[in-house]
Amino acid sequence: MTMTKLAQWLWALALLGSAWAALTVGALGLELPSPCREVLWPLPAYLLVAAGCYALGTVGYRVATFHDCEDAALELQNHIQEARADLRRRGLRF
């Protein structure tokens, strides 16, 4: 439990990466069927693209469904203007 998060991630990546490399190169002597080999070798690129799409989609979804409160925003801006005017009157220079 004394491993840092970075070390854990790197360890997992190294494990999965070496498994993928071993399978792709055929070092384990397994005779995988041809379509399986064809899916296997682009797998790292596929996972990266899929992760990127997930990130982009999540950001887009959260932006579109953000709970905007326009009235509260206007009210806040009014408060800020009042506060600035008040402080300016009391001598604080912006």
Next chain:
Amino acid sequence: MATGTDQVVGLGLLAVSLIIFTYYTVWVILLPFIDSEHIIHKYFLPRAYAVAIPLAVGLLLLLFVGLFITYVMLKNRRVTKKAQ
């Protein structure tokens, strides 16, 4: 709910990510299991591009990030020089 342009941009991003994901998944995962005589193969580039294109895009992104950092650092250095 978010308003106006926010909603459009958000949903646009979501749609783009879904389209890319679907096309790429069909390309990488499904095509090898489809008979090579099937007409669907006409709509997809040769398999090598499935790795080459993301790699090229990734390198371009790195290039832009590097250029941006260079630009910001140069701008800061000129500002400090002027202040001296």
